[in-house]
Amino acid sequence: MTQQYENQKGKSDSNRESTDSVPEDVMGALNRVNENTWDIPTSRLRGMRVPGRIFLSEKLLSSIDLATIDQIANVSMLPGILDYSMAMPDVHLGYGFTIGGVAAFDPQEGVISPGGVGFDINCGVRLMKTNLTREDVVPHIKTLTESLFHKIPSGVGSKGQFRVNDTQLTDAFLHGSEWAVESGYGIEDDTKNCESAGFMKGGNPEKVGVKARQRGRPQFGTLGSGNHFLEIQYVDKIYDPVAAAAYGLYEGQVNVMIHCGSRGAGHQICTDHLQNLNEAVKKYKIDIPDKQLACAPAESKEAQDYYEAMICGANYAWANRQVIMHWTREVFENFYGKDVDELGMKLLYDVAHNVAKYETHTVDGKKKDVYVHRKGATRAFPAGHPEVPQHYRDVGQPVLIPGSMGTPSFVLKGGPRSMELSFGSACHGAGRVMGRGQAKSNMSGEAIREELARQGITVRADKPSVIAEEAPSVYKPSDEVVDVVDQLGIANKVARLIPIGVIKG
DNA sequence: ATGTTC
Numbered sequence: 485m486t487q488q489y490e491n492q493k494g495k496s497d498s499n500r501e502s503t504d505s506v507p508e509d510v511m512g513a514l515n516r517v518n519e520n521t522w523d524i525p526t527s528r529l530r531g532m533r534v535p536g537r538i539f540l541s542e543k544l545l546s547s548i549d550l551a552t553i554d555q556i557a558n559v560s561m562l563p564g565i566l567d568y569s570m571a572m573p574d575v576h577l578g579y580g581f582t583i584g585g586v587a588a589f590d591p592q593e594g595v596i597s598p599g600g601v602g603f604d605i606n607c608g609v610r611l612m613k614t615n616l617t618r619e620d621v622v623p624h625i626k627t628l629t630e631s632l633f634h635k636i637p638s639g640v641g642s643k644g645q646f647r648v649n650d651t652q653l654t655d656a657f658l659h660g661s662e663w664a665v666e667s668g669y670g671i672e673d674d675t676k677n678c679e680s681a682g683f684m685k686g687g688n689p690e691k692v693g694v695k696a697r698q699r700g701r702p703q704f705g706t707l708g709s710g711n712h713f714l715e716i717q718y719v720d721k722i723y724d725p726v727a728a729a730a731y732g733l734y735e736g737q738v739n740v741m742i743h744c745g746s747r748g749a750g751h752q753i754c755t756d757h758l759q760n761l762n763e764a765v766k767k768y769k770i771d772i773p774d775k776q777l778a779c780a781p782a783e784s785k786e787a788q789d790y791y792e793a794m795i796c797g798a799n800y801a802w803a804n805r806q807v808i809m810h811w812t813r814e815v816f817e818n819f820y821g822k823d824v825d826e827l828g829m830k831l832l833y834d835v836a837h838n839v840a841k842y843e844t845h846t847v848d849g850k851k852k853d854v855y856v857h858r859k860g861a862t863r864a865f866p867a868g869h870p871e872v873p874q875h876y877r878d879v880g881q882p883v884l885i886p887g888s889m890g891t892p893s894f895v896l897k898g899g900p901r902s903m904e905l906s907f908g909s910a911c912h913g914a915g916r917v918m919g920r921g922q923a924k925s926n927m928s929g930e931a932i933r934e935e936l937a938r939q940g941i942t943v944r945a946d947k948p949s950v951i952a953e954e955a956p957s958v959y960k961p962s963d964e965v966v967d968v969v970d971q972l973g974i975a976n977k978v979a980r981l982i983p984i985g986v987i988k989g
Numbered sequence: 990a991t992g993t994t995c
Contacts (some may be wrong), residue, residue: 602990603990604990607990745990751992752991755991
């Protein structure tokens with residue numbers, strides 16, 4: 485870390501007392517470009533190759549601190565970064581890169597960095613529809629929530645209902661949710677309604693270490709902990725009737741949202757390759773302002789090894805969400821005595837929140853293949869993009885934005901300006917404003933559970949501390965975050981979803 | 990986020 489960085493960090497700490505108003509140093513670090521766009525000029529820190537850019541409303545400005553701004557600036561120092569080091573309105577401090585960060589790199593001049601993906605590789609969200617109404621479900625919500633809690637293992641270190649063998653694990657690393665569907669955990673349509681059709685090509689299980697395999701095997705089909713959840717929600721508002729019709733959403737409809745990732749497997753893949761990349765930084769003499777930005781030239785063996793292992797982690801996560809959705813269907817089938825078809829339990833879509841991808845974008849007016857890192861950011865391809873499934877192509881890719889526990893989630897569609905503004909990316913959620921530790925010591929999980937119960941939301945968690953960590957008040961309001969990307973035309977609102985039953989790890 | 994602070 486540079487001396488300059490330390491000085492600024494100190495300054496920000498001393499200002500933290502005056503919370504509600506935006507600290508002067510935050511204002512001083514940003515140049516306002518328009519209503520929802522703020523730039524960090526390259527003059528801020530020595531070594532910035534491109535400016536930083538935060539998509540944010542004035543209202544949310546107080547949720548940003550100087551340490552977050554400097555992480556965005558630090559990323560702009562990485563070789564081969566294109567256009568801007570970007571951040572979404574749900575941005576907050578992360579490992580090296582912010583959560584809510586988007587950064588694209590030239591494949592020849594640029595780098596690949598695990599910090600730009602995160603430890604939970606392909607943490608993501610899927611939304612499954614039903615044809616049940618709120619009235620069909622609310623009277624039974626306690627029973628349903630309880631059944632789901634028992635069917636789907638959750639919590640830190642939770643073990644699954646079945647153990648995949650080594651061959652199956654390799655298949656999952658290579659073929660993601662396609663493997664899960666072929667193994668009987670789903671229906672053929674499921675993979676069509678998924679980003680990248682449920683798996684990325686190019687995974688190489690030989691780049692996944694023994695430890696990652698050991699951790700991954702027993703955790704298959706588990707939810708995990710932290711902000712991960714399974715929610716029964718209902719559609720309470722439609723903003724865009726045409727898009728809603730194309731997605732099959734209508735007011736009063738009950739849906740299930742599943743938010744989880746690659747569990748210990750992805751975590752171990754990230755940890756292992758960070759070690760290699762720490763060495764690569766020295767070997768290739770890359771000047772990085774923060775050790776957490778470990779990276780290697782995109783075409784180097786070290787970077788490609790990580791990328792091939794990361795794909796395995798991403799595919800594991802897609803298979804994991806697929807298996808969890810399958811068990812959710814079984815719970816509903818048993819409860820209502822109807823099958824999946826009769827219950828209309830179709831997958832609307834599944835998106836990755838933490839992943840790096842080789843994609844085609846327009847840079848300086850020319851088509852170019854780049855490595856886009858999305859860490860706490862959602863792909864949001866617009867109408868007409870060839871990667872959007874045929875049946876959604878006229879509307880745009882579904883963009884699923886979970887709220888924090890007890891607050892609304894949103895379905896958006898990829899907006900007309902996402903390709904020009906943000907490498908086809910939008911926000912991924914509400915975004916924390918308070919750290920986990922602080923939340924745990926400040927909040928009572930049991931009190932929050934009772935308050936949510938008064939609001940008609942049944943929460944079933946592994947332990948109360950998880951509820952405290954994820955209290956709605958430790959997050960930015962999801963509606964304000966979503967409004968920013970909506971107003972920018974990065975992704976446009978289609979429907980709002982209100983939780984009624986929540987399973988947490 | 991995480992076999993919870995290498």
